[in-house]
Amino acid sequence: xxxxxxxxxxxxxxxxxxxxxxxxxxxxxxxxxxxxxxxxxxxxxxxxxxxxxxxxxxxxxxxxxxxxxxxxxxxxxxxxxxxxxxxxxxxxxxxxxxxxxxxxxxxxxxxxxxxxxxxxxxxxxxxxxxxxxxxxxxxxxxxxxxxxxxxxxxxxxxxxxxxxxxxxxxxxxxxxxxxxxxxxxxxxxxxxxxxxxxxxxxxxxxxxxxxxxxxxxxxxxxxxxxxxxxxxxxxxxxxxxxxxxxxxxxxxxxxxxxxxxxxxxxxxxxxxxxxxxxxxxxxxxxxxxxxxxxxxxxxxxxxxxxxxxxxxxxxxxxxxxxxxxxxxxxxxxxxxxxxxxxxxxxxxxxxxxxxxxxxxxxxxxxxxxxxxxxxxxxxxxxxxxxxxxxxxxxxxxxxxxxxxxxxxxxxxxxxxxxxxxxxxxxxxxxxxx
Amino acid sequence: xxxxxxxxxxxxxxxxxxxxxxxxxxxxxxxxxxxxxxxxxxxxxxxxxxxxxxxxxxxxxxxxxxxxxxxxxxxxxxxxxxxxxxxxxxxxxxxxxxxxxxxxxxxxxxxxxxxxxxxxxxxxxxxxxxxxxxxxxxxxxxxxxxxxxxxxxxxxxxxxxxxxxxxxxxxxxxxxxxxxxxxxxxxxxxxxxxxxxxxxxxxxxxxxxxxxxxxxxxxxxxxxxxxxxxxxxxxxxxxxxxxxxxxxxxxxxxxxxxxxxxxxxxxxxxxxxxxxxxxxxxxxxxxxxxxxxxxxxxxxxxxxxxxxxxxxxxxxxxxxxxxxxxxxxx
Numbered sequence: 071x072x073x074x075x076x077x078x079x080x081x082x083x084x085x086x087x088x089x090x091x092x093x094x095x096x097x098x099x100x101x102x103x104x105x106x107x108x109x110x111x112x113x114x115x116x117x118x119x120x121x122x123x124x125x126x127x128x129x130x131x132x133x134x135x136x137x138x139x140x141x142x143x144x145x146x147x148x149x150x151x152x153x154x155x156x157x158x159x160x161x162x163x164x165x166x167x168x169x170x171x172x173x174x175x176x177x178x179x180x181x182x183x184x185x186x187x188x189x190x191x192x193x194x195x196x197x198x199x200x201x202x203x204x205x206x207x208x209x210x211x212x213x214x215x216x217x218x219x220x221x222x223x224x225x226x227x228x229x230x231x232x233x234x235x236x237x238x239x240x241x242x243x244x245x246x247x248x249x250x251x252x253x254x255x256x257x258x259x260x261x262x263x264x265x266x267x268x269x270x271x272x273x274x275x276x277x278x279x280x281x282x283x284x285x286x287x288x289x290x291x292x293x294x295x296x297x298x299x300x301x302x303x304x305x306x307x308x309x310x311x312x313x314x315x316x317x318x319x320x321x322x323x324x325x326x327x328x329x330x331x332x333x334x335x336x337x338x339x340x341x342x343x344x345x346x347x348x349x350x351x352x353x354x355x356x357x358x359x360x361x362x363x364x365x366x367x368x369x370x371x372x373x374x375x376x377x378x379x380x381x382x383x384x385x386x387x388x389x390x391x392x393x394x395x396x397x398x399x400x401x402x403x404x405x406x407x408x409x410x411x412x413x414x415x416x417x418x419x420x421x422x423x424x425x426x427x428x429x430x431x432x433x434x435x436x437x438x439x440x441x442x443x444x445x446x447x448x449x450x451x452x453x454x455x456x457x458x459x460x461x462x463x464x465x466x467x468x469x470x471x472x473x474x475x476x477x478x479x480x481x482x483x484x485x486x487x488x489x490x491x492x493x494x495x496x497x498x499x500x501x502x503x
Numbered sequence: 504x505x506x507x508x509x510x511x512x513x514x515x516x517x518x519x520x521x522x523x524x525x526x527x528x529x530x531x532x533x534x535x536x537x538x539x540x541x542x543x544x545x546x547x548x549x550x551x552x553x554x555x556x557x558x559x560x561x562x563x564x565x566x567x568x569x570x571x572x573x574x575x576x577x578x579x580x581x582x583x584x585x586x587x588x589x590x591x592x593x594x595x596x597x598x599x600x601x602x603x604x605x606x607x608x609x610x611x612x613x614x615x616x617x618x619x620x621x622x623x624x625x626x627x628x629x630x631x632x633x634x635x636x637x638x639x640x641x642x643x644x645x646x647x648x649x650x651x652x653x654x655x656x657x658x659x660x661x662x663x664x665x666x667x668x669x670x671x672x673x674x675x676x677x678x679x680x681x682x683x684x685x686x687x688x689x690x691x692x693x694x695x696x697x698x699x700x701x702x703x704x705x706x707x708x709x710x711x712x713x714x715x716x717x718x719x720x721x722x723x724x725x726x727x728x729x730x731x732x733x734x735x736x737x738x739x740x741x742x743x744x745x746x747x748x749x750x751x752x753x754x755x756x757x758x759x760x761x762x763x764x765x766x767x768x769x770x771x772x773x774x775x776x777x778x779x780x781x782x783x784x785x786x787x788x789x790x791x792x793x794x795x796x797x798x799x800x801x802x803x804x805x806x807x808x809x810x811x812x813x814x815x816x817x818x819x820x821x822x823x824x825x826x827x828x829x830x831x832x833x
Contacts (some may be wrong), residue, residue: 071595079734083752106733127608130604131604131605131608133557134557134601134603134604135601137560137600138601139597140564141560141563141593141596141597142593142596144564144567144568144571145567145582145589147571148567148571148578148582149582149583149586149589150578152579152583154573155575155578155579155828156575156576156579158570159571159572159575159793159797160793160794160796160797161797163571163572163573163575163793163797163799163801164570164572164797164804166572167565167568167569167572167801167804168714168801168804170565170568171562171565171804171805171808171809172562172804172808174561174564174565175561175565175812175815175816177814178557178560178561179558179815180815180819181557181818182553182555182823183554183555184821185553185554186550186553186554186823187554187822187823189691190823191822196642219637234741235796235797236793236796236797236800239800269658274713275653344690355732365786400754405541407515442639456781465579465582465583466583470586470587470590473585473587473590474587474590477590477594478594479821481594481598485601486610487698488601489601492608492609493607495608496608498730
């Protein structure tokens with residue numbers, strides 16, 4: 071049974087970890103494309119059209135990756151976690167159905183018109199199709215994050231004859247953590263797309279300095295990132311406060327607070343030891359955690375001992391959180407620095423262009439870390455207080471899971487390699503692609 | 504009188520599955536026909552399905568989604584038993600989905616590789632779906648004979664999708680490629696005829712409850728309408744492709760419409776055989792249904808969204824009506 075649980079988690083984790091890369095990019099890139107498309111409609115400048123076409127190719131590729139890995143995910147909800155649907159299917163099911171009905175068909179159908187229909191429909195209709203794709207991707211995020219947030223902080227449900235059903239769908243959708251998680255994710259998507267646009271444009275400029283389109287998109291990406299980075303700091307902090315209120319055990323794991331105490335220090339870096347339940351080599355700020363989380367240096371914070379034995383493994387959550395914050399801070403600095411260096415149409419020096427290129431996928435790294443924090447941080451619960459992850463597994467045997475996992479790993483590795491090759495190829499050629 | 508929600512959702516699931524099989528069927532069929540065409544024709548073939556394949560696959564997500572959401576107990580049984588073929592199908596779907604994008608951007612042997620993967624993914628998906636159908640209609644009984652039967656259905660579905668794909672190409676192309684497609688369609692039809700005959704003969708042996716439903720006079724006489732209508736549709740495909748081959752005037756949409764009719768009739772027969780079971784002999788749709796509160800909430804969404812969905816799908820097909828041409832922005 072342990073083997074089945076472990077393999078189910080490994081397989082599902084691999085799949086969602088791989089899948090989330092692509093929506094994270096497309097949610098915001100769809101809106102950026104709409105911006106390019108409208109700029110072209112307003113100016114009639116063929117440079118904007120070329121820019122739009124280039125980024126549409128990147129979008130189509132990324133979207134296809136998201137679609138196929140998403141279909142896999144929709145099956146794995148059932149195949150890997152049969153207990154999930156049996157227990158909370160009456161809540162989770164309709165939310166997933168609404169995602170398919172309102173978002174998937176919308177984006178898939180209008181993407182066809184957006185990609186292949188530019189000369190077949192009037193300009194306004196093409197802009198409308200681009201807008202529908204953007205709305206579709208964001209709607210999709212709305213439903214899936216509503217479900218994820220409900221699993222983290224369930225409200226609005228009632229138990230009737232042993233079954234969990236929705237008492238109030240509004241409360242199910244707008245559960246306590248949803249507004250924070252949704253905003254946090256949308257901004258993360260914006261930052262990811264902004265850095266991809268800036269990074270690939272910088273990559274192009276390293277090869278052809280006089281590419282005007284690449285200069286324009288470098289600036290677009292950097293400005294967008296510079297606007298969103300401070301917003302993410304505020305939203306992230308609020309999200310943390312919300313987690314402290316509704317999932318205090320997760321905060322205890324993030325901050326590696328083992329014992330409930332007053333005036334808890336903020337652990338900047340350490341090696342948390344899950345066996346001995348303590349931190350080794352800790353660098354701490356005295357009373358920092360109490361001050362940061364409760365705005366009072368002597369306030370009491372609940373440690374992991376208060377939630378034992380229902381606590382998450384500390385080390386992965388602790389490190390992933392610090393990695394996320396660290397990458398975020400670097401992105402903040404690079405974005406502002408980049409905006410300064412590209413002011414009044416200036417071309418940054420080559421070493422800076424290399425820096426932007428190096429930060430192309432920084433948004434992906436930070437987003438992955440963020441999801442590791444929130445998903446491992448809620449363990450051992452799949453649905454907080456309602457369903458344990460261990461009780462949802464089953465269905466397939468270890469051998470079946472192992473065989474299919476091998477197939478997925480090979481397929482994903484091949485797909486990812488091809489994706490990266492095509493992306494660098496497209497970026498290298500720029501709007502002449 | 505209150506609404507029989509499980510029945511409504513069974514009908515919706517059936518509709519979504521039928522639409523999936525017909526719509527993704529033609530683009531999977533086009534994928535399987537790739538090796539039979541030259542490079543320029545391959546580009547046209549891919550262009551003919553380019554604007555549609557993504558939305559087509561969404562019907563699968565909806566169909567399986569309804570199974571998952573409206574009949575959770577059945578979903579657990581079905582997808583649990585079919586775990587491995589589902590995984591193969593998913594890998595097939597992934598390969599062909601991304602191959603679609605990659606082949607457009609690749610050159611030289613890379614392009615050849617993606618063409619090959621596009622074919623392989625289409626074939627793997629189709630075969631896995633047929634295999635699962637074979638396992639499903641025989642109630643997942645273990646044993647060599649049943650596995651053989653499932654393999655047979657797997658091959659049959661490939662033939663059916665080839666028929667759909669070829670008739671789609673007759674509709675969307677012209678000249679030499681259309682000529683080739685006419686030949687493919689006739690081969691596909693022969694394959695489908697053989698497959699339907701074999702599956703129809705084998706099914707009563709494979710499942711006793713199907714046997715009882717089929718040989719229940721006088722209802723059997725009314726049921727005979729299904730194979731007769733299927734024969735008529737098959738004859739239409741044969742006749743129309745024959746006239747087009749000889750250069751006689753015939754509408755180019757008839758073969759595709761008749762192929763869709765064959766699928767619809769086969770689907771109706773299957774639905775009749777299985778009803779009211781969602782897992783044959785084990786679980787009826789009412790036993791497997793989710794809580795009414797969940798079903799009601801979803802029905803509201805379906806009723807509101809479905810008209811829009813149909814309208815913009817129809818709009819997309821209207822935008823891309825006529826013969827296909829290559830090029831991303833044409």
